[in-house]
Amino acid sequence: MTQIIRSLSEISDRYDVLYCDLWGCLHDGYTPFAEAVEALRAFKAKGGFVLLLTNSPRPRASVERQLERIGVPRDCWDTIASSGDSARAAMLRGIVGRKVWFIGQPHDQGFFAPMEVLENAVEIEQVPLEEAEGIVCTGPVDPSADPAEMRPQFLSAKVRGLKLLCANPDIVVDRGETREWCAGALAQLYSDMGGESLYFGKPHAPIYELARMRLAQAGIDCPSERILAVGDGLKTDILGAQGEPIDSLFITGGLSRAETGTTDQPDPAKLARTLEQAQVEATWSIGFLR
Structure with a gap:
């Protein structure tokens, strides 16, 4: 059963690398989520590595330009692996x-x-x-x-x-x-x-192979148990993490906000039902990345 947490800092010591989704987690297509930005900055400040793992069909350089236009600060992430490149x-x-x-x-x-x-x-x-x-x-x-x-x-x-x-x-x-x-x-x-x-994107294997290649390019050799996937897509982010297998943090206030009854945090009963209906397991859950 998933465990509901209030902030990434509660579990961040367990992980060295984050595979962080973009839409619904870090921004909404127009505006960065301030708390999410600060959570990623804090993770990096403790020595963590943030890889943005996105199903965007764009090449990595194009994703980076899009993030700049939206206003996502460059200091809250390290590299990008996109479905587009895969x-x-x-x-x-x-x-x-x-x-x-x-x-x-x-x-x-x-x-x-x-x-x-x-x-x-x-x-x-x-x-x-x-x-x-x-x-x-x-x-x-x-x-x-x-x-x-x-x-x-x-x-x-x-x-x-x-x-x-x-x-x-x-x-x-x-x-x-x-x-x-x-x-x-x-x-x-x-x-x-x-x-x-x-x-070629989440939850399918090619994008995770690309992510590993990006880590290697950065000189990082991280065991799977020290990687955490963060995302709001049950059939992409969470299912993909389950298949790797790596731990996952389900952002319930994104695509599944209504189903999980999320305002600030998810309703536990609705969250359990949503995961059961989707037939996936999330290690952790939180209303919004913070």
């Missing part, structure tokens, strides 16, 4: 072919930028669906639109046996007070229709 590496190795149909917004074109560390990369060409060998999805063209609107195109793609590379397994995200669809919703729809979707 998925990009697979795409540039040709996992969905050379000619791809792109589903996403114009600001996600950075996904197709070369990766200097990758040798013998495939030259990717964006083409219409009828010419494509595969699909690359960074998210809906319109995040407010019903994913079911993609059924006609997905039916055509499925019949042709196209694979869909999903750059962000998240189903939804809260941008301020507005809930938006993510690439994971489209990938789930495609799979439900009988198509094949490929995932």
Whole structure:
């Protein structure tokens, strides 16, 4: 059973590395959460290492620029591992072919930028669906639109046996007070229709392999029992931690705020029911990262 805590400092001595989610934990897409920033700063001040583990479809440099625009201070984190970089590496190795149909917004074109560390990369060409060998999805063209609107195109793609590379397994995200669809919703729809979707972010193994590589690049060799995953996504952050396996801190005031009855802290009975229904286990739980 999960244990409810009031602050990260209560358990921080147990861990050397945090895998910290972004949306819903550190910011809401517009504004940093001041208490979360201070909690990460305090963890670093004690010698801890903060790796931002995000299902953003953006490359690491683009995520960093986004954090700067939002106002997340640079001194509260050390490095970034993004679903975007994990998925990009697979795409540039040709996992969905050379000619791809792109589903996403114009600001996600950075996904197709070369990766200097990758040798013998495939030259990717964006083409219409009828010419494509595969699909690359960074998210809906319109995040407010019903994913079911993609059924006609997905039916055509499925019949042709196209694979869909999903750059962000998240189903939804809260941008301020507005809930938006993510690439994971489209990938789930495609799979439900009988198509094949490929995932590289949480809770799937490739992004955790990338995280380990980032730690190694920083000269950190940390045993799994000294790593804590922090996140508000039960089927991404918490399920992914469970699969590693590493401990997890469930931020109940994010995506599951209503289900867990979170105002300042979660309602214990509702929290237990939410975890049971999701069929996941969180080591620790807290209303908000602080």
